[in-house]
Amino acid sequence: MNDPLYSQYYYFMRDLFTGNFGIDPLTGQTILSEIRFYLPNTLELVLFSFVILVIVGVALGYFAGMHFSTLGDSIARIIYLVSWSTPMYLAAIVAILVFANYIPVFPSGGMYSLSISPPQPVTGIFLIDALLGLNMPAFLSGLQHLILPAAALAFVNFGLISRAVRSSILNVRWSTHVKTARAKGLSEDEVRRKHILRNALIDATSLSAVIFGWVLTSTLVVEELFAWPGLGQFAYQAIFSSDYPVLIPIVVVFTLGVIVANFVADVAYSLLDPRIGIGGHNGAVT
Amino acid sequence: MILESESVVTTAQSLKFRQLVLSNRLSTFGLVIVIISVSLAAAFTIFGERITPYSPYALNLQESNLPPSFAHFFGTDFQGRDIFSRVIAALPIDLGLPIAIVLLSSVVGIFLGMAAGYLGGIVDEIIMRITDLFLAFPTIIMVLAVAATLGAGLVNAMLAFVFVWWPPYVRLVRGGVLEVVAEDFISISKALNSSFTHIILKGILPNILPAVLTYATLDIGTALLEVSILGFLGIGIPPNTPELGIMVGSISYGLYTYPWQALFPAFVTMLLVVGFSFLGEGAREASDVKVRPYILFEGRVFGKAPEILKQELAKQRTPQQQASN
Numbered sequence: 001m002n003d004p005l006y007s008q009y010y011y012f013m014r015d016l017f018t019g020n021f022g023i024d025p026l027t028g029q030t031i032l033s034e035i036r037f038y039l040p041n042t043l044e045l046v047l048f049s050f051v052i053l054v055i056v057g058v059a060l061g062y063f064a065g066m067h068f069s070t071l072g073d074s075i076a077r078i079i080y081l082v083s084w085s086t087p088m089y090l091a092a093i094v095a096i097l098v099f100a101n102y103i104p105v106f107p108s109g110g111m112y113s114l115s116i117s118p119p120q121p122v123t124g125i126f127l128i129d130a131l132l133g134l135n136m137p138a139f140l141s142g143l144q145h146l147i148l149p150a151a152a153l154a155f156v157n158f159g160l161i162s163r164a165v166r167s168s169i170l171n172v173r174w175s176t177h178v179k180t181a182r183a184k185g186l187s188e189d190e191v192r193r194k195h196i197l198r199n200a201l202i203d204a205t206s207l208s209a210v211i212f213g214w215v216l217t218s219t220l221v222v223e224e225l226f227a228w229p230g231l232g233q234f235a236y237q238a239i240f241s242s243d244y245p246v247l248i249p250i251v252v253v254f255t256l257g258v259i260v261a262n263f264v265a266d267v268a269y270s271l272l273d274p275r276i277g278i279g280g281h282n283g284a285v286t
Numbered sequence: 287m288i289l290e291s292e293s294v295v296t297t298a299q300s301l302k303f304r305q306l307v308l309s310n311r312l313s314t315f316g317l318v319i320v321i322i323s324v325s326l327a328a329a330f331t332i333f334g335e336r337i338t339p340y341s342p343y344a345l346n347l348q349e350s351n352l353p354p355s356f357a358h359f360f361g362t363d364f365q366g367r368d369i370f371s372r373v374i375a376a377l378p379i380d381l382g383l384p385i386a387i388v389l390l391s392s393v394v395g396i397f398l399g400m401a402a403g404y405l406g407g408i409v410d411e412i413i414m415r416i417t418d419l420f421l422a423f424p425t426i427i428m429v430l431a432v433a434a435t436l437g438a439g440l441v442n443a444m445l446a447f448v449f450v451w452w453p454p455y456v457r458l459v460r461g462g463v464l465e466v467v468a469e470d471f472i473s474i475s476k477a478l479n480s481s482f483t484h485i486i487l488k489g490i491l492p493n494i495l496p497a498v499l500t501y502a503t504l505d506i507g508t509a510l511l512e513v514s515i516l517g518f519l520g521i522g523i524p525p526n527t528p529e530l531g532i533m534v535g536s537i538s539y540g541l542y543t544y545p546w547q548a549l550f551p552a553f554v555t556m557l558l559v560v561g562f563s564f565l566g567e568g569a570r571e572a573s574d575v576k577v578r579p580y581i582l583f584e585g586r587v588f589g590k591a592p593e594i595l596k597q598e599l600a601k602q603r604t605p606q607q608q609a610s611n
Contacts, residue, residue: 081560084563
């Protein structure tokens with residue numbers, strides 16, 4: 001602390017890259033071990049809901065685009081605009097009230113019921129560990145606890161994907177290369193799958209990295225409401241107790257998550273779109 | 287379903303922007319919500335507690351946790367304050383804060399984006415790398431961190447938002463400027479020895495403003511969501527402020543017993559955001575040159591084609607086209 005600012009910054013960066021985040025002043029544990037505990041839970045929730053939202057979002061956008069200017073299109077548009085305008089907490093609260101309170105089909109919070117024995121941690125992700133340990137009760141219980149928060153997360157975030165898919169389908173539907181594809185005698189199914197949907201997915205891919213970041217940060221609200229022991233809740237507590245030594249590593253981890261998602265999206269982008277190459281060899285346009 | 291006829295397309299292009307937006311009933315609905323809520327907010331700012339049925343601030347512990355009724359439309363909260371009155375009192379904050387955020391961000395964005403796009407070179411490089419850096423941060427986490435550091439207060443919350451909110455505007459403006467600068471009329475203007483400020487203010491600015499305005503309309507909704515999430519988490523915005531997110535957040539423990547205390551403010555939040563989204567979406571669609579000719583199909587359910595276009599369509603309808611439809 002007596003060192004000049006640039007030395008302090010050097011120590012900070014050194015510790016950042018070696019993963020030495022120091023000790024949580026509230027719990028006395030190292031922050032790295034706490035993040036190691038919370039991160040897999042958040043990943044489980046985020047990845048699961050991300051898969052749901054991509055499937056639902058693309059399907060709805062595709063439907064709206066292919067039924068442009070019909071009743072179905074209008075309804076699909078209302079659905080995704082409303083989805084997009086719903087505050088995260090409203091979705092979570094309604095989910096809890098309806099599916100955990102009035103119609104108690106899902107539990108309202110937590111990761112698994114206390115009555116089951118949790119599986120041996122291998123990867124840290126609860127569901128995968130349960131599957132690896134062939135622990136069916138734990139797997140089912142974990143899944144049951146996962147569905148409600150994941151659905152709430154997915155509902156709030158799928159709107160943008162639908163909108164992007166719809167508008168890129170509108171751009172591509174009447175384009176000349178689709179006409180050519182029909183003219184050369186491809187079946188309607190093939191035209192739709194290879195020429196329309198694939199083009200629409202290219203736009204959705206670059207967008208999905210942004211959405212992933214949103215889902216990641218939405219965990220702040222969802223994990224708090226669903227008592228999900230993840231990074232979002234950890235961050236919330238850190239902010240609430242002004243625990244800055246903990247907050248900085250969490251912001252770093254979240255930012256890393258967004259950067260990794262962007263990187264994955266860029267790679268997927270180049271796989272989907274042959275016009276874009278990774279290296280710039282073979283005359284590919286970079 | 288393809289608009290082959292040139293004249294229909296030209297008619298659609300020649301329609302006024304306002305007509306295009308309002309031809310979509312969803313956008314009109316959005317506009318109505320926006321107008322009502324903004325005027326309510328303005329009325330509350332001017333007249334204060336005189337326009338609310340009860341005082342939004344005064345405690346009345348004898349009437350705490352009442353369910354919704356004709357006396358209290360949205361019920362009362364745990365301190366006996368009328369939730370309906372508090373929602374109205376929250377409007378100036380929940381609309382004012384996002385509008386201020388978006389306005390300031392777009393000013394920053396226009397300034398930096400024009401500098402990057404028009405000056406180019408090293409200035410462009412520096413501005414865009416900084417913008418990319420800021421884009422990498424997850425918005426709400428960064429806002430929370432900044433707001434928690436600055437301390438509670440509406441101005442601080444606004445600053446925290448603007449701190450992370452401007453990068454998309456820079457990219458938007460820069461892209462627009464690059465397109466406009468390549469146009470002939472700018473080179474002609476330069477050849478005529480127009481001053482720098484003249485080119486910027488008369489040549490470039492009017493051409494990028496519509497895109498910024500459209501994006502900003504949509505963005506106010508997003509900003510409103512994030513502001514209310516900040517309130518919900520109880521950070522940045524001072525506690526006990528009538529703010530929709532705070533009203534929802536203050537209930538988390540009595541949720542099963544008094545659900546209306548959280549649901550009504552949350553639904554109002556949604557309604558406000560829906561208003562801005564519908565309006566912004568309609569404006570975006572109407573300003574999209576590619577989609578524009580198609581948005582005025584007769585067949586659309588939630589919108590009516592303006593009369594002039596209907597006549598044009600009827601004129602163009604040949605038997606062959608009817609068969610293909």
